[in-house]
Amino acid sequence: MKTIKDIAKEANVSTGTVDRVLHNRPGVSEKTREKIQALLKKYKFQKNVMASALAYKKKFSIATLTPLTNSNEEFWHEPNRGIQTIFNEIKKYGVEVHCFYFNHFDPESFQNAFHNILELNPNAVLLAPVFHKSSTKLIKLLEVRNIPYVFLNIDIQGQKNISFIGQNSYQSGFLSAKILKLILSDKDDILIIRFRKNIDHHESIQSRVNGFMDYFKSKDPSRIIRSLNLKSSATSEIELNLSKNLNNELINDPLIKGIFVPSSYAHMAAQFIEGSEWKDIKLIGYDVHEKNIKYLKNESIDFLIDQEPFEQGYKGVEIIFEKLFFNKTPKKIYNSPINIVTKENVDYI
Amino acid sequence: MKTIKDIAKEANVSTGTVDRVLHNRPGVSEKTREKIQALLKKYKFQKNVMASALAYKKKFSIATLTPLTNSNEEFWHEPNRGIQTIFNEIKKYGVEVHCFYFNHFDPESFQNAFHNILELNPNAVLLAPVFHKSSTKLIKLLEVRNIPYVFLNIDIQGQKNISFIGQNSYQSGFLSAKILKLILSDKDDILIIRFRKNIDHHESIQSRVNGFMDYFKSKDPSRIIRSLNLKSSATSEIELNLSKNLNNELINDPLIKGIFVPSSYAHMAAQFIEGSEWKDIKLIGYDVHEKNIKYLKNESIDFLIDQEPFEQGYKGVEIIFEKLFFNKTPKKIYNSPINIVTKENVDYI
DNA sequence: CTGAAAGCGCTTACAG
DNA sequence: CTGAAAGCGCTTACAG
DSSP states (O other): OOOOOHHHHHTSHHOOOOHHHTTOOOOOOOOHHHHHHHEEEEEEEHOOOOHHHHHHHOOEEEEEEEESSSSSSSHHHHHHHHHHHHHHHHHHGGHHHHHHHHHOOOOOHHHHHHHHHHOOEEEEEEEEOOOHHHHHHHHHHHTTTTTOEEESSOOOOTTTOOOEEEEOOOHHHHHHHHHHHSSSSSOOEEEEEETTTOOOOOHHHHHHHHHHHHHHHHHHOOOOOEEEEOOOOSSHHHHHHHHHHHHHHHHHHHEEEEEEEESOOOOHHHHHTHHHOOOOOEEEOOOOOOHHHHHHTTTSSSEEEEEEEEHHHHHHHHHHHHHHHHHOOSSSEEEOOOOETTTTGGGOO | OHHHHHHHHHHHHHHHHHHHHHTTOOOHHHHHHHHHHHHHHTTTTTHHHHHHHOOOOOEEEEEEEEOOOSSSSSTTHHHHHHHHHHHHHGGGOEEEEEEEEOOTTTTHHHHHHHHHHHOOOSEEHHHHHHSSHHHHHHHHHHHTTTEEEEEEEOOTOOOOOSSEEEOOOHHHHHHHHHHHHHHSOOTEEEEEEEEEOTTHHHHHHHHHHHHHHHHHHOOOOOOEEEEEEEOOOOOHHHHHHHHHHHHHHHHHHHHHEEEEESTTTHHHHHHHHHTOOOOOOOEEEEEEOOOHHHHHHTTTTOOEEOOHHHHHHHHHHHHHHHHHHHHOOOEEEEEOOOEEEEEETGGGG
């Protein structure tokens, strides 16, 4: 493996000049630049990143903006853990990762955190654009400062984010429908339960439902699919609401044998079913967190769709790091897997 | 973050002495050793791995031993690709990865490759112990030379491998059974097809079958499960054999509506079914390679079990690298995921 | 037992 | 436009 010194010697220049060419820095004549570039290409020169990082003393800082979680039962626990993990791995390169958090149900906390980020003036930002309006407005402020940003978990179309990491929601709903159809018999009805507690990222929830509906539209158009929308915002209220309304639905249509929960709250439906007379109902939901795992293992939940949230957080920081450090251009979209999780493989994901 | 220099200054010694203490090298008086250790602890000293790697010129070499594949339709293509990928990532640390290959069906080629590895005398070995007997005998030669080794994809119990990366075969068979039961009706019979072309790693195949059988034993003991074993060794022969024998089986028992192929050859069964009158048969197999994907997408194969083979190869070299370079002790087992793959999520894994 | 010095490969501030 | 030199933090061969 050639070094800068080798290249310099062969080109009859100093190592400083090779370095300038290597990084497209100004102050090199076209002639020597070409000569050196030819040699770099000829030897497929790869710079020693350790030596580079050691000598390069400017420190990069990356800001992340994600919902705060205080328990490992919530979805965002895993992306946040992924961010921490990669952070510990790359801090030896002198990169600083500053984590900012907001309350998932409070747009104002999102804005406040965002302004703290602007004050920090980081080299790049990884954010979960949970609140559509605030997000589209605030990222403009990043653009005027030339701070690149990456969307995590939730995508907003038509923005100038350099990348997006997350699941194809439509496709995951499509797959959920297929699974539910497989495990129901042809005469069973289906119920979709939406918890509107999550006023945010309703777009991914909606895409999941669209995928789900489209599957049945194309493969099984006569299937009866009902909807239950729960609108309260406090958790305790929701549970009461769910219990009352779900009970009604199941009494009104005793043919309902399959429930699809296009959010991470399948455990709530599972809890109800477990304590009810409708134990044979099949239930499919999203996200592998503690509460859902509990009901998956006792078979109240039959399937969960996983999107490898830990890897999302990890990957998000990683691509920013590689862009800043190695000038690597990320893909525009990193599709997270659509994993089918059951009692039998949940311990192996 | 303190540096060796800071510590040295505070202890009134040279950096060389701090380095000696840091690495437990001999030649330091007990008194200064203690003084320095106290300081290292006080400041929670963490050495700069980049500077360390840069200065440390001894080069590590890692040998890998896996089956050779010449097409991306075969299982080992992906682990080999994972090995290449991590190799390209770590060669900047001066690590050399030497890949040795053998013919999957020829124990002698395995032994020959193994002897080439011994000649190279690497710092560690990653191997797929495809041939049980040869493997257990040959790894003894690594042990006497104090060369640590890691098993890839196939485990052999009771050996001194420092780690194993692969899937829990029993559990994956168990899960396959659950899925097949879900998509069949109660009166359908099941057929297990084993291709003995693969005389090797029969143990994982056997474990898959055991898991499969045990699921039905416990959840559905009266289910009729038949077996078809194909023994020829040439591919063309197998296809003929399969076609003849499978035809017979399906004529003899028209109730067979589900087929389980506990190896990567589900595509062969799919090909037969596609051209036959039994198109409604459900088929579940292993491994997501080109041929299987083709039949998964046209719905001749219903489910495939994936074990993320790329990551297996990648992880295998990674843990060896981290052990050699950062002295990190690997886990004894790295369980690969048991992924359920369908037409709908195959493009997102 | 201990220190001074060279060196790993790259980057940069300075001088010309 | 270009080079010589110092320095990033650690390791090591050598001298004492």
